Amino acid sequence: MAGGKETPRQKLIGLMYLVLLALLALQVSSAIMEKFKFLDDSLQIANDAAEKNNDKVEQSIEKAVVDGGNKDAYVIDYAKQVRDEAEKIKKHIEALRKELVDATGGMEEGHGGAMWKGAKEETKVEVFMIGAEGSKSGKGYVLQKEINGYIDRLNDIFKKAPKEIQRKFEYLAKDAKEDERIPEHSEQKHKDFPSLNFGQTPMCAAMAVLSTLEADVLKTETEALAALQNLVGAKDIKFDKIFASYSAESAVIASGTKYKANVFIQASSSTLKPKIIAQGKSLEVKDGIGTLEFVATADGGSPTPDGMIKKTWSGTITINHKGKDTTFNIKNAEYYVVKPVIQVQAGALSSLYEGCPNYLSVQVPALGAIYAPVFGAVNATSSKGNNAADKGSIAVVPNDGTAASKSKVKISVTSGGQKIGDVEFGVRKVPMPTIKITINGAPWDGKTPIKPSAANIGIKWIADENFKQAVGENEAKFGNEQWTIMLAKGKRSISQNEGGGGASFTIPDPSRGDRVVLEFKKIKRAGKKSIEMTSNNIYIIPVDNGK
Numbered sequence: 288m289a290g291g292k293e294t295p296r297q298k299l300i301g302l303m304y305l306v307l308l309a310l311l312a313l314q315v316s317s318a319i320m321e322k323f324k325f326l327d328d329s330l331q332i333a334n335d336a337a338e339k340n341n342d343k344v345e346q347s348i349e350k351a352v353v354d355g356g357n358k359d360a361y362v363i364d365y366a367k368q369v370r371d372e373a374e375k376i377k378k379h380i381e382a383l384r385k386e387l388v389d390a391t392g393g394m395e396e397g398h399g400g401a402m403w404k405g406a407k408e409e410t411k412v413e414v415f416m417i418g419a420e421g422s423k424s425g426k427g428y429v430l431q432k433e434i435n436g437y438i439d440r441l442n443d444i445f446k447k448a449p450k451e452i453q454r455k456f457e458y459l460a461k462d463a464k465e466d467e468r469i470p471e472h473s474e475q476k477h478k479d480f481p482s483l484n485f486g487q488t489p490m491c492a493a494m495a496v497l498s499t500l501e502a503d504v505l506k507t508e509t510e511a512l513a514a515l516q517n518l519v520g521a522k523d524i525k526f527d528k529i530f531a532s533y534s535a536e537s538a539v540i541a542s543g544t545k546y547k548a549n550v551f552i553q554a555s556s557s558t559l560k561p562k563i564i565a566q567g568k569s570l571e572v573k574d575g576i577g578t579l580e581f582v583a584t585a586d587g588g589s590p591t592p593d594g595m596i597k598k599t600w601s602g603t604i605t606i607n608h609k610g611k612d613t614t615f616n617i618k619n620a621e622y623y624v625v626k627p628v629i630q631v632q633a634g635a636l637s638s639l640y641e642g643c644p645n646y647l648s649v650q651v652p653a654l655g656a657i658y659a660p661v662f663g664a665v666n667a668t669s670s671k672g673n674n675a676a677d678k679g680s681i682a683v684v685p686n687d688g689t690a691a692s693k694s695k696v697k698i699s700v701t702s703g704g705q706k707i708g709d710v711e712f713g714v715r716k717v718p719m720p721t722i723k724i725t726i727n728g729a730p731w732d733g734k735t736p737i738k739p740s741a742a743n744i745g746i747k748w749i750a751d752e753n754f755k756q757a758v759g760e761n762e763a764k765f766g767n768e769q770w771t772i773m774l775a776k777g778k779r780s781i782s783q784n785e786g787g788g789g790a791s792f793t794i795p796d797p798s799r800g801d802r803v804v805l806e807f808k809k810i811k812r813a814g815k816k817s818i819e820m821t822s823n824n825i826y827i828i829p830v831d832n833g834k
Contacts, residue, residue: 320406322625323491323652329623330498337505338377344512345370351519359519366515368444373508376437380501383426384494390415391490406491416485416493427481431460434500441511452514454574459503469656474676483656492652510549510576517575531604531615546583546622549576550602565602565617577604582705583624596624627651629700629708638713639667639696643758644682646672649700651679651707660707663699666714673759685714717812718751720765724805724826736831737803744772744803744828748810761813768809775802801830 348366352359388394391405391412405411418424435458445453463469463478470476475483484496531550550563550570563570563577570577579602588596599619606613630650639645651658662669662681672680685696696714700707724731725745731737748765755763807824 320402320489320491322628323489323495324402324406326625327491327495327498330495330502334498334501334505337502337509341370341505341508341512344509344516348512348516348519351516355519362515362519365444365448366512369441369508369511369515372437372440372444373504376434376504377501379430379433380497380504383430384497386426387412387415387490387493387497403490403494406489408490409487412485412488412490412493417481423479423481425481425485427485428479430500431480434458434460434504437504438507441507445511445514448515449518452518452574454514456507456511459500459507463656466656470659473656473659474678475656506549513576514574531602531617546579546581548579548620550579550604550617560607562605563602564605566600583622584705588624591623598622598624627654627707629710631710638715639683639685640717640754640758641685641714642687643717643762644670644684645757646759647681647683647698648672648674648677649679649681649698649710651700651702654702654707657703659702661701663701665697665699666694667696667698669698683712685712718754720748720750720810722807722824722826723747723749724828726828731828733826734829736829738831744805746770746805764813765810767807768811770805770807770809772806773804775804803828803830 345366349363352363388403388405391403391408393404394401395404396402414425416425416427416430418428438456438458441456445455458465460480462480463473463476463483466483469483478486485493488496550565561572561575561577563572565577565579566581570579579600583598588598591597599621601619602617604615604617606615628651630652631647649660649662651660658678660679664683667683667685669684670682672682674680681698683696683698694714696712698710698712700710723746724733725747726737727743728745746767748767750763750765805826805828
C-alpha cells in the first residue's frame with residue numbers, strides 16, 4: 288500500500304484505509320463468526336463423505352474391470368490419474384487452510400468448541416491470499432493456477448478416453464468476468480479470482496471459501512469417476528451393487544440462494560437413459576446425471592442446536608434394461624439452511640438522526656457475490672448511499688417529527704426477489720451544537736472583559752462530532768436565524784442590533800457595569816428546519832472601562 292513514489296498524503300490515506308479495515312473487522316459479531324465456523328465444519332464433513340464415496344467408486348471400477356477379464360484395464364489407470372490429480376489439489380488446499388490459521392493466530396477453545404483466534408481478521412487474509420496492493424503475490428494466485436491446472440490435466444486425460452465419455456470440464460477458479468453467476472452490471476465483475484473470494488473477507492469466511500473450493504474439486508472428481516464407471520458397464524451391465532446417489536454443491540446453504548445437486552445412479556451405463564424425479568418434478572438428464580436445482584428457504588424444517596434449519600428432499604431414479612423398469616429411491620437427503628444474518632455497519636449508531644441522511648452499509652455476508660439488495664423503509668425515505676462501490680450502501684432519512692419514544696424506522700432487505708429480513712432503528716433529535724464566540728478574531732474564554740474600543744464579535748456553531756460523522760459535514764452545518772446583540776449600561780440598553788453573522792461597534796463613555804449582551808433565539812441546520820433556542824442561550828460579555 289505504500290511505495291517509494293507515494294506522497295506523505297497517499298501514505299496517510301493508506302494507513303487510514305488499514306485502520307478502517309480493522310474497524311470493520313471488529314464489527315463482525317460472534318454470532319456471524321460462529322455461523323461461518325458451522326458452515327466450514329459442515330462443508331468439511333460433506334467433503335469427507337464425498338472422499339469416501341469416491342474411494343468406493345474407484346474400487347467398483349477395479350472390480351468391474353477384473354470381472355470383465357481385464358480387457359478394460361486402461362480404465363483403472365485413468366481412474367488412478369483422476370484421483371492422484373485431485374489429491375494434489377486437496378492437499379494444497381488443506382496446507383493453505385493450516386497456514387491461514389497459523390498466520391491469524393491459531394485456534395482457541397471456547398464454549399462451543401475450538402474457534403479461530405483471528406476469525407475477524409481481514410487484512411492478514413488479503414496480504415496472505417492477494418499480496419501487497421498491486422503485487423499479485425498472494426497465495427490465492429498460486430491456488431487459482433493449481434486448481435485450473437488440475438482441470439487442464441483432467442481434460443487431457445479425457446481427450447485420450449473413448450469417444451462416448453469424452454468431455455471438457457470447466458475451470459473452477461474463475462475471475463469475476465468469466466463467472467456467469469455474477470451479473471454483468473455487478474461492481475464485482477472487474478475483480479480477479481483472489482480479490483473476488485478473499486478481498487475484504489474476514490478469516491472465518493475465507494476458510495469457508497477454501498472448503499467450498501475443495502468441495503468443487505471433489506464434485507469434479509466424482510463426475511469424472513462416474514463417467515469412467517459408465518465406460519466399464521457400456522457393453523454389458525455388471526453391477527454387484529446398484530444404489531442411487533447424489534452430489535450436492537454444498538450441504539449448508541443460505542436462505543434465498545439456490546440448492547444444487549447432481550442426482551445419478553452410481554456405476555450407471557451410457558446405454559441407459561434413466562428417468563429421474565426429485566422434489567416432485569422430472570429432471571433434465573445428461574450423460575446419466577440429472578441436475579436438481581431449487582431455491583432454498585428457511586421455512587419449516589427442524590432447527591439444530593447451532594441455529595441452522597435441517598431439511599430434506601426425496602426422489603426416484605428409474606432405468607429400463609431389456610424392457611424392465613427398475614426404480615431406485617433417494618429418501619430424505621439432508622441439507623441445512625443457514626438463515627442469513629443482516630449486518631449493518633453504521634459506526635456507533637444505535638439510532639438515526641431525524642430529518643438527516645444517515646449513511647449505512649447493510650450487508651448479508653452469507654449471500655456473498657450473489658447479494659443484490661433492494662431496500663424499503665418505513666417512517667423514512669431511503670436512497671443510494673455515498674459509496675458507489677458498496678452495493679449495500681444506503682442513505683436513510685427518518686421523517687421530521689418522528690418522536691424516538693413513539694416510532695421507529697424499519698429498513699427491509701430483499702435480495703434476488705427473496706425477503707431477507709428487517710432492521711429497526713430508533714430515531715433521535717438533532718443534537719444542539721455548541722457555540723464559539725470570537726472577539727476581534729480571537730476566541731473569547733467566557734469571562735475576560737473586552738476593551739471599550741471598536742469590537743467585532745464573531746459567532747460559529749460547532750456540530751456534535753458523532754452527529755457530523757453520521758450525516759456528513761455538509762448536513763452538520765448550523766447558522767444563525769434570529770439573534771440579538773445589545774450594549775447595556777446599568778439597567779439601560781444603549782444600542783441594539785438584530786441578526787447578522789457578527790457586529791462591529793464602539794462602546795462610548797464606558798463605566799463600571801457596562802456589558803455586551805448576546806441572545807440567540809433561533810438557529811438553522813444546513814438551510815433545513817429551524818431550531819428554537821432557550822433562554823439559557825444568553826451570553827454576557829463585560830466591558831473593561833480601564834479604571
